[in-house]
Amino acid sequence: MSVTIKDVSKDASVSIKTVSRVINNEANVAESTKKKVLLSVKKLGFKPNKSAQSLRSKKSYMLALLYDNPNKSYLADVQSGIFNACKSTGYNLVIQECDYKSSELKNDIVQFVDDFRIDGLIITPPLSDMSDFLNHLDLSEIQYSVIAPSTMNTESLYVSSNDYEAAYTLTSEIIKHGHTDIGFIKGHPKHSASNLRFNGYLDAIKNHNIEVNENWIKQGNFSFKSGFDAGVEIFHSAAIPTAIFASNDSMAAGIMKSAQMKGLKIPEDISLAGFDDSPIAHQLWPALTTVKQPVEKMSSHAAKILMAKFDGLAEKNKSKEFKSELIFRESLKNL
Structure with missing residues (x-):
């Protein structure tokens, strides 16, 4: 037989009403009583019927x-x-x-x-x-x-x-790989993560005494198309970076397409990194260096x-x- 609210009431030595109030997180229940009821709920494996509860509340x-x-x-x-x-x-x-x-x-x-x-x-x-x-x-x-x-x-x-810290660390790692000409694709302008990731990139560049090239910083919106468009702009510049860090993997995939259309090979001609570790990051070839966000x-x-x-x-x-x-x-x- 399934465990009922009466069983919990009996095991915890409290009224059915008190058990109901604990289940519904109502106020004015002593902490000691709440703990006693929850202990009985766990011990007995009681699971309330949500449909019935919905009708009553x-x-x-x-x-x-x-x-x-x-x-x-x-x-x-x-x-x-x-x-x-x-x-x-x-x-x-x-x-x-x-x-x-x-x-x-x-x-x-x-x-x-x-x-x-x-x-x-x-x-x-x-x-x-x-x-x-x-x-x-x-x-x-x-x-x-x-x-x-x-x-x-x-x-x-x-x-x-920790978007800022992760972006700072990844940018620093790109620099450790020998890159000093590093572009960046910003995310959606209304997303706080976009600013945090860009600031992490920017501070890492500056703290390694590398000059920021504004021509290699483009605004995206986290979509594949915005990454592709940003890549087209960068690859039509007089000089191009040796690495690009995109604020998410979808935009990095867009950059990869624009690079290939321009005849550039990754990573031979240009290195690429993304953010999120979404499925596309390991479905692409070459697979994408990125930040795994849980x-x-x-x-x-x-x-x-x-x-x-x-x-x-x-x-x-x-x-x-x-x-x-x-x-x-x-x-x-x-x-």
């Missing part, structure tokens, strides 16, 4: 992922991480595409949350950097967690990664800290910065 047991990002690989990793977190808790996920430029975004999302009874939002860049939008959610008393915000607010729920773990954690806010049985976690890892492959050579 205002909760839908649904989270929503908000995004406005042209990089489908990144979005797939974010979704996968959230799905993994939801799988063990009985929550479901709704995917909502947004237009960060829309003047109606704030009102549209509040209406969306109300219409679908969304329990909480997981917000990705560039939406996670829009303070007016986030403030509006706060005023509307909507729960949310943010992925890769530009400002780490200790009162908010967030996950981030996007799935980050998004899973974002979901967990959000669920813990309103679900008494959810695993308790805190906001966290995740560390990235350098991945060296064939696209980078020593000079």
Whole structure:
């Protein structure tokens, strides 16, 4: 037989109402009582029926992922991480595409949350950097967690990664390979990670006493096409760099295509590096040197800290910065 709330009540020596209040993360439950109930829940392997709970409460047991990002690989990793977190808790996920430029975004999302009874939002860049939008959610008393915000607010729920440090380290490694003529492709101008990665590159260049060549720095938007267009511009210059660092792998792939169309070989004529370690990084040939960012773990954690806010049985976690890892492959050579 399946374990019921009555079994938990009996094992913890508390009322059914108290067990219900702990499960729903309601206030005014003594910490000692909460611990006792959670211990019984874990011991007995009790799993509440989310459908029945939804009928009895205002909760839908649904989270929503908000995004406005042209990089489908990144979005797939974010979704996968959230799905993994939801799988063990009985929550479901709704995917909502947004237009960060829309003047109606704030009102549209509040209406969306109300219409679908969304329990909480997981917000990705560039939406996670829009303070007016986030403030509006706060005023509307909507729960949310943010992925890769530009400002780490200790009162908010967030996950981030060490973009600046990773970009600085990879640029330094490119320099150690003998390169001093290094181009850079910026990411989406509204994404905080773009600035962090560019600043990491810039500081590494300057700290190694290398002169910055503005002709080799181009604006992208994390898409393959923006990388391709940036590569076309750079390779039509009078002088070209010996290495290019792109803010993500999709743009690096675009640069690789533009280089090949120009008759340039990688890494013989030009070395190339990306960021994220998305599937395309090892599907290309030569395979791409890059930074492995734990996007799935980050998004899973974002979901967990959000669920813990309103679900008494959810695993308790805190906001966290995740560390990235350098991945060296064939696209980078020593000079």
